[in-house]
Amino acid sequence: MQDAHSHSAISQSPVWQALQEQAAQLKRRRLADLFAGDPQRASDFSLELPQFLLDFSKNHIDRSVFVNLLRLAEEAGLDQWRADLFAGEPINVTEGRPVLHPALRGGLAEDLEIGGVSVTGGVEAELQRLKELVVLLHNGALTGCSGKRITDVVNLGVGGSHLGPQTAIEALRAYRKGDVAVHFVSNVDGAQLTDVLVGLDAESTLFIVSSKTFTTSETMTNARSALKWLQRAAPDEAVEVLLQRHFVGVTASPEKAQQFGILPERTYRFWDWVGGRYSLWSVIGLPIAIACGFENFRALLDGAADMDHHFREAPFAQNAPVIMALLSVWYCTFMGYPAHAVLPYDQALHMLPAYLQQADMESNGKSTNRAGVEVDYATGPLIWGQTGINGQHAFYQYLHQSPEVVPADFIGSVTAGHDLEGHHEILLANMFAQSQALMNGVDAESVGRELAAKGLSQEEIKRLTPFKVHRGGKPSNTILLKELDPRSLGGLIALYEHKIFVQGVILQIYSFDQWGVELGKGLASKLEPKLAAADLADEDDSTAQLIEYYRRNKCGAVTPTELPEVEVAESAGEQA
Template sequence: MSDSTAKAWAAIEAHDAPRIETLFEDDGRHERFAFDAAHLHFDFSKTHLDADLVAHFEALAGATDFVEQRRALFAGEMVNVTEERSATHVAERGEGGREDNEMATRLRNRMRHLIDAIEAEAFGEIDAILHIGIGGSALGPALAVDALGRGGTKLDLRTVSNIDGEAMDEALIGLDPGTTLVIAVSKSFSTTETLENVEAALDWLSGAGIEDPMAQLIAITANPERALEYGIDETRILPFSENVGGRYSLWSSVGISIALALGWDAFEAMLEGAAEMDRHFKLAALDKNAPFLAAASDLFYVHNRGSQARAFFAYDERLRLLVPYLQQLIMESNGKGVTAKGAPVDRATAPVVWGGVGTDAQHAVFQLLHQGTLVMPIEFIAVAENEDSQDPRQHRQLLLNAFAQGAALMTGKESEDPARAYAGDRPSTTILLERLDARSLGALIAFYEHRTFAEAALLQINPFDQFGVELGKEMARAIDDPEARDQFDASTRNLIEKAGL
């Protein structure tokens, strides 16, 4: 760590932030820490951020070459140093390097042609999609279609990620094998869980009398050669760039299920919303840059207040899948123990990400948030306009609950009865969408991507590899070999025996 980096961190860790209520004695506080970006409203004023703390993080940004790291990301240069490649998800939105943008456009056009063929019934009549993937290969499409398809979809989308047969059984309920298109998404096209589920889907089609099940299978992969070897026709393979990470891949050919279920215009609107957030992150001054300020707030609570958890609560049922999406994005990206140069990190990296949906969460976990001994930053995500068919007063109450929770966490309440006392000074951020549509959802997801990148850049870690998921997979393959089981511990061998494996 350089002297300037160490000095910046020392200033952050020594920062003595007053109570949040005290910060509001500055009449200009809300104006400074609440603003609009890419048609989203961000309110950081109920955090402990102040001018001095932001200045400390700007100093850290200078010491860690944050601006240069951001430039390299958008230029398509090598930022994934452990795998010696760039990270080109922004190119899918037209904000990357020229060659990456051109490749993204070519592959998107190829996806559009295949969608046109499907909609022209080149695959026969199709009324449902069975989308098979795991991690980023499934979470993005599932989130987008669940959030935006409540008013009806062009095709019924079912997503399967878990290798548990119960997941496949549930996904197949009510589907007609003759009118279901199977979309298999695997970056390497060697992911065990995904290929097992593909085999199960092909067995289902075959068992229903479909003469050529492979004719109803489309592969989305960065390794088209493996898909060809699997037996999938070249015209049914959609590639995407090897430099697009799985958890950043919904913008690529992986988004075909979004485009089929919601329509091409909706998919393009998601891309446009994400591109707006790209431009904001790339061009806005750091003290008015939403991803940067969010990252600064996050890192302050980890390194100054020792908060090893971060909670997200969506006050909109349509965003019920947001927390699982964020769990993978944040913890797989920044749950690292070494720097980008391979040295052990000397401070905490990603906290545990959890959360739920309001108002359900208020009656489940908010007791701990208001009065528990664990103090952690909380994020509320809400939507101003409702589109449900119920009395508007319900949506009004939903929003009032969200805003009241933030106010109550901040102010607390004194009481002579300790059991009824609330300490307050508990931080929260609120993100308010005017409406939940494809454009705003795209901007919201891109915000979280850039926030994750900003944290990684300031921590000097690599957010684009995920070697930590590999060891368990390797051992699962080894444990399946009876002759290799002697190498495992007595507990593991006994569990295998008890399960009859």
């Protein structure tokens, strides 16, 4: 693996300096003029892979900039870092771990051993165990304490332990099985757990406790409350039996799951070389396999492995993750555009912006380079967005006419996920139109002609024109899937994973730790007992004031809502 301290600051390199100069020049050029001067631009700045078309032609780059961006990737040592990733080198340097989520989906070029154990063998063994559980669930053979079949599964997890699986299940709505319902609880705010449990039959409910460490405060608090809910439903059952029959553990710390009371055969393992936000490919994806069937979960993994192979083998100039990463660095670091919008034109992908927000911002929201020195440039962008049609009636006004420039990813599919006539054509027409409008805008002359055609006077035209001008020049990528299915979804998510990795390599930061997450969690654990009673002298004035206000008003507050009463069917064999 590369020595993290053997590099010079990339921001001092000639290619970096050249890109800074080009950024200043490109800001003065219109996107429409770039197309006018290059008849081959659309085809040359596009990449077609088996599952989708990536059109990056509506970006503020020319061929010279593209060449320099590719040189930047080479000078950053991307070839070696990519090789180190797939070879299992400890590229998560601050935690001394490899980063091997590609191994979870068969994405390595060859098997590795860690601690004398085959990585692929361990992954496949856990997947087979997971498959057996899923088959039992769908066959109705998995039962709770009373003998009733499990019909509802509640996943208790936060961060990567819920966001990845829930995003995938929502995206694969057309592939869901109907016999077992999957629910998610991520928030320690008891309102979410209470709402999810309303209407569920405790006798036929299974809880998945998903936590890498099995010490995550939010998740374990929800797990203990779920156990209390079960106890109220079955007061005569021993706690040990409830834990054994109604709980599954998914963790990198199986011994802690078993200390909690979950059976070893109901504990599913992943490893510390799997980052939480990259863990949906592991047994953390159990909810996906339950909701959509194991065969579709396997297809999801296969699609991600396809992208792993593409990322490993394709030259940089035809490498989709590399191209998208270079464009992100170009805009955030060189052009000075600090935000990036993710705009899916597919209702099934409505959670994708939130998923990518975590994946990107938790990875590259850093200000220290690999030498431990504060960077002198912007790193990862702020990621935000939502489904396109809803966004058009919310924040697209900002995208079009604000002085700020927000590069965007438009994501859609050729094939509709439904059979309603006419809907999909309207959806795609809007997606194509919005990227076109952001690129071209509308100048004053065009506005004047439009208003004149409507019969307005010259005085009215002059008054209204400034308000209707769109300056354009707003860049975007378009990812057009052939179809949103398990395989293409796997490829899409893996595309962004590798993009984020490449960004980090170029910016010389470590993308796989998240110390900023740990800081707040540590402070919260110290403050929690002070909400009841403790000396606040060592707290800052603002925090002390907030705690004192909480203490004063807690006594008069409305009694919190209890977990819902459990309706126990008269017949132990009756299905909910």
